[in-house]
Amino acid sequence: MHRTHTCGELRASNVGETVTLAGWVKSVRHHGEFFFIDLHDRYGTTQLIANQEYDGLEDVPRESVIKVEGEVQEKPEPNEDLQTGDVEVNVETYDVLTEADRLPIDDEATLESKLEYRYLDLRHDTEKLEFRHEFSQAVRDFLDERDFLDVETPLLVRATPEGARDYIVPSRVHEGSAYALPQSPQLYKQLLMLSGVDKYYQFAKCLRDEDLRSDRQPEFTQIDMEMSFVEEDDVLEVTEDMVKHAVKESMGKELDDFPRITFDEAMRRYGSDKPDIRFGHELIDITEEAQGSAFNVINNADYTGAVVAPEALSRSAIDDYERVAKDAGANGLLYMKRTESGVTGPLTSHVETDAFVNALSLEEGETALIVAGREQQAQEALGHLRLKIRDEYDLTDPDNHAFVWVVDFPLFEWDEDDGWTPAHHIFTMPDEDHIDSFADDPANTLSQSYDLALNGVELGSGSIRVSDPELQRELLEFIGVDREEAEEKFGFLLDAYQYGAPIHGGIALGVERICALLTGKNDIREVIAFPKNQQARNPMDGSPTPIDKDVLDELGLRVYDDRQ
Numbered sequence: 020m021h022r023t024h025t026c027g028e029l030r031a032s033n034v035g036e037t038v039t040l041a042g043w044v045k046s047v048r049h050h051g052e053f054f055f056i057d058l059h060d061r062y063g064t065t066q067l068i069a070n071q072e073y074d075g076l077e078d079v080p081r082e083s084v085i086k087v088e089g090e091v092q093e094k095p096e097p098n099e100d101l102q103t104g105d106v107e108v109n110v111e112t113y114d115v116l117t118e119a120d121r122l123p124i125d126d127e128a129t130l131e132s133k134l135e136y137r138y139l140d141l142r143h144d145t146e147k148l149e150f151r152h153e154f155s156q157a158v159r160d161f162l163d164e165r166d167f168l169d170v171e172t173p174l175l176v177r178a179t180p181e182g183a184r185d186y187i188v189p190s191r192v193h194e195g196s197a198y199a200l201p202q203s204p205q206l207y208k209q210l211l212m213l214s215g216v217d218k219y220y221q222f223a224k225c226l227r228d229e230d231l232r233s234d235r236q237p238e239f240t241q242i243d244m245e246m247s248f249v250e251e252d253d254v255l256e257v258t259e260d261m262v263k264h265a266v267k268e269s270m271g272k273e274l275d276d277f278p279r280i281t282f283d284e285a286m287r288r289y290g291s292d293k294p295d296i297r298f299g300h301e302l303i304d305i306t307e308e309a310q311g312s313a314f315n316v317i318n319n320a321d322y323t324g325a326v327v328a329p330e331a332l333s334r335s336a337i338d339d340y341e342r343v344a345k346d347a348g349a350n351g352l353l354y355m356k357r358t359e360s361g362v363t364g365p366l367t368s369h370v371e372t373d374a375f376v377n378a379l380s381l382e383e384g385e386t387a388l389i390v391a392g393r394e395q396q397a398q399e400a401l402g403h404l405r406l407k408i409r410d411e412y413d414l415t416d417p418d419n420h421a422f423v424w425v426v427d428f429p430l431f432e433w434d435e436d437d438g439w440t441p442a443h444h445i446f447t448m449p450d451e452d453h454i455d456s457f458a459d460d461p462a463n464t465l466s467q468s469y470d471l472a473l474n475g476v477e478l479g480s481g482s483i484r485v486s487d488p489e490l491q492r493e494l495l496e497f498i499g500v501d502r503e504e505a506e507e508k509f510g511f512l513l514d515a516y517q518y519g520a521p522i523h524g525g526i527a528l529g530v531e532r533i534c535a536l537l538t539g540k541n542d543i544r545e546v547i548a549f550p551k552n553q554q555a556r557n558p559m560d561g562s563p564t565p566i567d568k569d570v571l572d573e574l575g576l577r578v579y580d581d582r583q
Contacts, residue, residue, distance in 0.1 A: 022086070027063020031105045038108060040065060041086040041116070043142065044079055056499020058085070061145045065092070069110040076110065081120040082142075088112045100413065104206035135558035137549055147546045150269060151534045155222065157268035158242055161261045167218040167244070172207035174224065181506055183227035188238075194575035200226040203442065203527060206512050209484055212523040213515050216225070221246045222530065225284045228555075229336045234532055234543050237555050241479065245525030251467050251483055254524050255424060258471065258481075262422065262533075270537065274422065277471070281427040290326075293429070295475030297421045298414040299328055302401050305378050309391065314369035316353070320391035324378055324398060326405045329412060331358045332386040340388055343407050348504060349400035349513075353389040357381045359414060383416040406475060415474070415541050422473050428455060431498075438499065443468045443525065445494055447482040448524075458497050471528065476541075478533050481526025488516035 022041040029038065045057040045064060056067040067087060069076055079085060089108040098104030099299050124136045125373045133140040141148070159169070176475060178185045178199035185199035201207075206222050211219045223243040229235065263274045278296070280507050285294050288301045303325045307315035313336040317323045332340070332354070341352035355375060362372050362381070366389070379387045388404050390397045409415060430449050431439040439461050441447065449457050450465035457464040468482035491513060497504045505513065531543035543552035571577065 024059050025062035026060040027102055028066045029065055029091055029103050029106050029108070031093065034093050034106060036091050037088065037111075038091055039086065039088045040067075040108060042084070044081055044085060044119075046081065047077065047079070049077075055419065058087070059143070061149075063102055064375050066098070066101075067110050068092075068107050068515065069113075073110060073113060075115070076113050078118050079115055079120070082122055082139075084119070086114045086116055116575075120438045131552060131558055134544075134550065134552055141548070143352060147538050147540070148548060150538055151530065151546050153269040154265050154534055154537070155242075155385060155530065157265035158261055160268075162218075162220045162244070165218070165257070167220045168216055170211060170216060170219050170221055172201070172204040172211075172221065172223065176201045176207075177511075179206065179407070183229040186226050186228050189574045189576055191574050202227050203241065204243055205446065205511070208243060208390040208525060209446065209512065209523065210515055211377070212245055212247045212484075213518070213520050217247045219243075219525075223527070230551050231551070231555055232533075234541070236531070236543060237551055239543070239547075240530040241527040242530055243527045244481075245523060247469065247521040247523045249483075249524055249526065251469065254481060254483075254526055255426075255469060258526050258528070259422075259424075262468040262471075262528075264536065266420070272420075274420065277422040277424050279426055282425055282429065283427070284400075285425050286398045290324075290398040290400070290405060291475065292367065292425055292470060293472035293477040294402075294423060295406065295409065295415070295421070295423070295472075296423050297416070297419050297474060298409055300328075300405050300408050300414070302326055302398060302405070303379055303387075305375065305389070308370070308374050308378050312370045314365075314366060316351075316365075317370075317389075317391045320393075320397070322394035322397050323389065323391040324401050325355075325387045325389045326401050326408060327381065328386045328388060328408050329384075331356050331384050337386070338374050338387075339527070340404055340407060343403050344390055344400045346389075347400040348396045348404040349390045350392060351390075352404075353391070355379070355381065355387040355389065357383050358386055359383065420473060420537065425470045425472060426468075427465050428468045428470070429462075430464040430468075431461045433462070440498055442466065443480060444481055445498060445500075446484050446491070448485050449494075457494070461497070467524070468528070473533065473536050476532060476536060478536075479528035480524055481524065483522070483524035486516065486520040486522055488513050488520075499517070537545040553560070 023039045026040060026042045042058045042060040045059045048055045053068055053070050057064050058067055059549060087108065087110045089110045091106050092109050094105055094107045122139060123141055124132050175188060175198035185201055185202065185244055188200060190196045190198060204226050208219055221243045223241045224238060225241055226238045228237065250377065259277050266272050266274055282292055285292050287407040289364045290302050305325055305500065306323045309320065309323035312318050337354055344352045346545045353366055355362060355366055357376065362376060381387055430447060432442045434440050443466065448467040450467060453464040466482060468480065470480040471478045485494065492505055496502065530544050534546040535541065535543045549557065549559060556562065
């Protein structure tokens, strides 16, 4: 007989019914002539009660799978911690379906062990996967109602430069040639707009061979969207409404409108293009006070700024902050501390202290952490210090989900080795005021691009795309991709543009990032069924594994070991 109910389903209204349950044995507890079993599945836990005549059931190992039949009865002392806590099932018959060995992990297991036995780790915690499903389903429903088409794009594609390294798939049929796995469906979704699809979305699998951290995996999923005949505001409004709808459906939470700030404002106030706007301690520009001082480090700097810590920090604490600043690219860290005995710090003998204190609004018991240098680099370092202050003093509420749009990004950024490179990607449309002048003033050329951030984490980015093939060739030439190379790498897209391209734009949001943050987690592995570790390995199945010689021969490949 199949189960009649799940382990999270029974309530007081079921008292007197005969039911069949199946699940895993969570625990066995003895109480005189009776014993109790907590039986669990993905839906919850139900307490079973049986007497000593069921001695085989009493001795079943934990996490064995059993099926029981019995009558639902009211529990003398309800368990308020369980949804099924008002009832229990009096076992009448049972069957041990599979008996479990001693489990190789417990609550104290290392992350590596939990990844190795991920199926056991998930057994008691599928809530985050359930949330991901509910959030994703709400996104699909929203987009379906607005005439978006769910279109799959290829996983075996032509390699194109997109920032990270490609995963390469050798072709057996075309020896010496290879496919790449897509870092994103960027070119294909643009081609769909040329195809007249008009509104596209996809939960797209993206694969990037890059160094890993808590918010990166070799493979991840994006809510990939593209729309024709739109302006930037249209994309932002649809995306914002979609996120609001999905959060309401999956969490029952109404979100306020997302504020919009420019890239320049984000850097000036927060030192980040993905700012956490839940708390203050914003950057303070003291360049004017610094210039003209007797201290060359700040006098000669393009920019001098500060963030204020709400404590008169010790020397060791300041050293910790200095390490953060240097890791973020600063040359060093200065400070000014105000205590009962006055203002101290390495600057006080070189600057007009009162002017600095006033500019910083420095109160007694506070420390100003000061960075000088090139403007954006110094601001980024201060942004990292600001986040350290946030974490050190627990300044945010984890239930406060503060979304923010960042707009008006630069079209280009300067790289010491490569010169001017795209700040987003080279298919991004310049701001209307700079379409004809980007080559003359790249440092001040803005783009029609935008990012969505949540609590200091970038969820995704998008842009209005270049739809004029000649403008696209000019942009490619400006970053050093000549027409011959452009035809080789992007010819299929440039050729398609010759046959009528609509104005179009879109965005891609990281599913794992948004679901992790909404469930109070920083590590996206929490919302991935079978993630990789920090070495891009899967401890559960052992991948990646060496390639058999027969397979290499069939593909026409050889492996060279230059370590010898």
